[in-house]
Amino acid sequence: MAARLTRLHRCVGGCSSPNILGDATLVEVLMIRRATQADIPAMVELVYELALYEKAPEQCHLTEQQLREALFSPAPALFGHVAEVDGAVVGLSLWFLNFSTWEGVHGIYLEDLYVRPGHRGRGLGKELLQTLARACVERGYARLEWSVLNWNEPAINFYKAVGAIPMDEWTAYRLTGDALRTFST
DSSP states (O other): OOOOOEEEEEEOSSOOOTTGGGOGGGEEEEEEEEOOGGGHHHHHHHHHHHHHHTTOGGGOOOOHHHHHHHHHSSSOSOEEEEEEETTEEEEEEEEEEEEETTTTEEEEEEEEEEEOGGGTTSSHHHHHHHHHHHHHHHHTOSOEEEOOOTTOHHHHHHHHHTTOOOOTTOOOOOOOHHHHHHHHO
16 A cells, blocks of 8 residues: 555644744644554554553463564564654554455455544544555445444444444354464364
8 A cells, every 4th residue: 555644733822823834833643644664663552552451361362572573574374553743653543454255356455543532533433444444445445334232322423433334243253262262273
């Protein structure tokens, strides 16, 4: 995906001039960009925050090395974008390609979308999601899909507001841990 920078300028502190963008003391800069190796520590921290928010911190074991290898190996299995506010990483999207055998083209599966609570409501989550939607359209991919916990009403409402449709007729299944090991033998 070509690097696409989106800069959203928001006046903070009661700005009144339409030309205020020239005064750095009164403007915060919001940017969505591809993740870099320098972002790895902040991204791992955000993943752990997401696990805590999703009431499963004990299930999160991600290391910086694991994320670095997944994102930046010669054949990456994972891709990522970050949301920055004034140079600080405050949100992320982590995703990978899937494939629709019925349509014969790729799609994107969004593994994680997270914006720190203090930075929500500024359009960062929407912009992260739109970045992936643009990639799908530009590349001719069939779909952008993800899962959300049934109790996460704020996320569900957000997804419905952007036009996403719940796939209620599907039930997700997973093999993990002992069940995975037992079945593999």
